[in-house]
Amino acid sequence: MQAEKCPKCRALTPAEGYVECGSGNREALYRCKNLRCEHMFSRSDSARLTENTERYSSKHGDTIATDC
Numbered sequence: 001m002q003a004e005k006c007p008k009c010r011a012l013t014p015a016e017g018y019v020e021c022g023s024g025n026r027e028a029l030y031r032c033k034n035l036r037c038e039h040m041f042s043r044s045d046s047a048r049l050t051e052n053t054e055r056y057s058s059k060h061g062d063t064i065a066t067d068c
Helices: none
Strands: 015-020 026-031 040-044
Touching: none
Parallel strands: none
Antiparallel strands: 015 026, 026 040
16 A cells, blocks of 8 residues: 555555445545544545546546545
């Protein structure tokens, strides 16, 4: 699992796990370790994209914010 920077506070955050979408896309789930932030976000695993997968952004480091 690869660590990513939190989009809110830029703290280095390790992945907590992966989720497999119905389209075949795999996303890494993150929860910021900064106690003042604790932002949750996910990043798509571009190595596992299939021909049926639609991306939300053309940028490699796109962020999908969650409200869980």
